[in-house]
Amino acid sequence: MQSVERxxxxxxxxxxxxxxxxxxxxxxxxRVAGVGRSLENLERAVELGVIDEASTDxxxxxxxxxxxxxxxxxxxxxxxxxxxxxxLSANCIVTDGGSTKQDVCALFREYLPQQLSTCVPGHPIAxxxxxxxxxxxxxxxxxxxxxxxxxxxxxxxxxxxxxELWQACGAIVYEMDAAQHDGIFSAVSHxxxxxxxxxxxxxxxRYNAExxxxxxxxxxxxxxxIAGSHPDMWRDIALANREAxxxxxxxxxxxxxQLIELVESGDGVALTQYIQRASQARIEWGKPKKGSL
Amino acid sequence: MQSVERxxxxxxxxxxxxxxxxxxxxxxxxRVAGVGRSLENLERAVELGVIDEASTDxxxxxxxxxxxxxxxxxxxxxxxxxxxxxxLSANCIVTDGGSTKQDVCALFREYLPQQLSTCVPGHPIAxxxxxxxxxxxxxxxxxxxxxxxxxxxxxxxxxxxxxELWQACGAIVYEMDAAQHDGIFSAVSHxxxxxxxxxxxxxxxRYNAExxxxxxxxxxxxxxxIAGSHPDMWRDIALANREAxxxxxxxxxxxxxQLIELVESGDGVALTQYIQRASQARIEWGKPKKGSL
Numbered sequence: 001m002q003s004v005e006r007x008x009x010x011x012x013x014x015x016x017x018x019x020x021x022x023x024x025x026x027x028x029x030x031r032v033a034g035v036g037r038s039l040e041n042l043e044r045a046v047e048l049g050v051i052d053e054a055s056t057d058x059x060x061x062x063x064x065x066x067x068x069x070x071x072x073x074x075x076x077x078x079x080x081x082x083x084x085x086x087x088l089s090a091n092c093i094v095t096d097g098g099s100t101k102q103d104v105c106a107l108f109r110e111y112l113p114q115q116l117s118t119c120v121p122g123h124p125i126a127x128x129x130x131x132x133x134x135x136x137x138x139x140x141x142x143x144x145x146x147x148x149x150x151x152x153x154x155x156x157x158x159x160x161x162x163x164e165l166w167q168a169c170g171a172i173v174y175e176m177d178a179a180q181h182d183g184i185f186s187a188v189s190h191x192x193x194x195x196x197x198x199x200x201x202x203x204x205x206r207y208n209a210e211x212x213x214x215x216x217x218x219x220x221x222x223x224x225x226i227a228g229s230h231p232d233m234w235r236d237i238a239l240a241n242r243e244a245x246x247x248x249x250x251x252x253x254x255x256x257x258q259l260i261e262l263v264e265s266g267d268g269v270a271l272t273q274y275i276q277r278a279s280q281a282r283i284e285w286g287k288p289k290k291g292s293l
Numbered sequence: 294m295q296s297v298e299r300x301x302x303x304x305x306x307x308x309x310x311x312x313x314x315x316x317x318x319x320x321x322x323x324r325v326a327g328v329g330r331s332l333e334n335l336e337r338a339v340e341l342g343v344i345d346e347a348s349t350d351x352x353x354x355x356x357x358x359x360x361x362x363x364x365x366x367x368x369x370x371x372x373x374x375x376x377x378x379x380x381l382s383a384n385c386i387v388t389d390g391g392s393t394k395q396d397v398c399a400l401f402r403e404y405l406p407q408q409l410s411t412c413v414p415g416h417p418i419a420x421x422x423x424x425x426x427x428x429x430x431x432x433x434x435x436x437x438x439x440x441x442x443x444x445x446x447x448x449x450x451x452x453x454x455x456x457e458l459w460q461a462c463g464a465i466v467y468e469m470d471a472a473q474h475d476g477i478f479s480a481v482s483h484x485x486x487x488x489x490x491x492x493x494x495x496x497x498x499r500y501n502a503e504x505x506x507x508x509x510x511x512x513x514x515x516x517x518x519i520a521g522s523h524p525d526m527w528r529d530i531a532l533a534n535r536e537a538x539x540x541x542x543x544x545x546x547x548x549x550x551q552l553i554e555l556v557e558s559g560d561g562v563a564l565t566q567y568i569q570r571a572s573q574a575r576i577e578w579g580k581p582k583k584g585s586l
Contacts, residue, residue, distance in 0.1 A: 144510075189510070194552060195516075195549070196516060198549050199484075201567065202547075205548075212477050212480040213481070223515070225516075231569040238568075246553060256491050259490070260539060263487075275522075277497065278494050
């Protein structure tokens with residue numbers, strides 16, 4: 001397989017850094033440039049060998065690149081595309097690691113209209129509550145899934161190139177429509193994050209919040225792990241995938257209203273059935289094959 | 294410290310079994326009898342050395358006991374108290390491991406009115422989605438918290454005895470009012486369980502539920518771990534702590550309604566603040582001291 005000559009990471013963090021590390025280990029990249037706003041983070045990335053050179057100037061950095069990975073929160077991607085557009089070589093492939101895809105497709109169309117044949121929207125499913133270059137790790141993508149949502153304007157060879165690079169990182173690559181992607185990830189990722197934020201804030205609103213938190217144990221720990229996620233990233237996701245998320249949040253309010261009625265009514269049989277449905281499905285999901293994700 | 298002569302577990306599972314194992318290791322119990330409804334589970338408990346003898350007859354088993362631990366879901370405790378009442382010796386201490394305390398206090402008063410001076414309601418904070426005797430483990434209570442909610446009618450020596458036995462299991466023992474206990478645990482344990490059930494059911498209601506579950510990853514895994522919990526146990530908790538839980542569920546609906554308005558309005562600054570509040574508190578909570586629970 002052909003190596004990448006110059007990979008440019010726009011945003012140097014967990015997702016982009018781990019991609020660079022995996023390609024380096026596979027000897028599939030010659031030089032990695034990392035762009036970011038925090039000099040401290042960039043220095044750390046150089047020290048850790050995640051990137052070979054650091055820059056705060058995206059437009060400058062992409063000169064001569066054959067692969068650009070947008071690894072910032074989605075809210076920053078439009079501006080970055082605007083900056084790099086004039087300096088991209090015609091063959092340079094531009095892909096991203098954003099958690100929402102309809103909006104990224106729209107950004108590509110708006111800001112890189114001349115480049116669309118080599119733009120490949122993507123989403124590596126390897127979330128973490130950690131962030132920054134120091135969170136980048138070898139092997140992050142081993143056995144993980146990456147979803148590509150190719151543009152109608154995209155050229156097949158560009159999509160194939162991105163696919164083979166992710167596969168070289170150990171990932172399993174899927175393709176689907178951007179709207180389908182956003183519906184699925186609203187359901188199983190975005191909405192649970194927002195529910196976890198809302199729950200955490202409801203505890204903080206209590207008059208005895210401190211005492212409650214003092215007695216919180218392992219159930220609380222796991223349920224709220226994702227509430228510790230990065231505010232900017234999740235604001236961007238919430239706004240970018242607004243319609244799907246609103247639908248799911250409303251359906252959760254409906255579910256909770258039903259549950260409140262069940263608890264109020266004291267109907268033990270119906271309450272058991274309600275819990276059993278959730279419990280059985282969760283146990284089934286957790287069985288080896290899928291739980292290993 | 295004086296050994297327990299005959300410990301009887303009413304319900305032989307994770308909580309009661311791990312208590313028996315800890316006392317055995319500390320050489321603080323001479324004989325352990327396990328009562329249950331499933332012969333298979335009781336046989337397993339004997340094989341594993343959790344109990345020394347098995348019975349399906351609670352009334353018979355408590356004869357000669359100096360300590361009885363009610364380790365069933367709270368919904369079964371009243372009937373068991375009724376059965377054992379006539380056969381309890383006057384000095385026998387009766388304690389429990391139920392997750393709700395106001396209702397257990399009421400059950401003690403209703404079904405064991407002659408025994409109240411030696412009844413000690415308790416709650417070991419060591420939940421798990423596992424259950425049954427085979428889930429019992431040495432060391433489960435090392436560094437864990439146990440909350441006792443002594444009855445006004447209780448005698449201090451009985452409370453002290455239960456305290457020292459839990460401490461011998463490695464636990465840190467707290468005392469508080471039963472209503473205070475139920476408010477705190479509704480907030481940090483019961484309500485998150487119900488939210489996790491409701492969320493899981495909302496995913497199952499989707500037309501593409503299977504595909505969604507197929508792409509669910511680590512955030513989903515942790516957020517829904519407690520949705521796999523035991524339906525009977527959680528039905529009992531939901532009904533036993535109904536008032537506190539309804540209040541918390543309603544306050545979560547209010548939170549979610551606010552969040553829906555924020556997402557709808559597209560107000561990025563307010564949304565960031567909303568997420569930041571939750572995120573900072575969760576990160577703070579997770580720092581070594583408390584996260585180790």
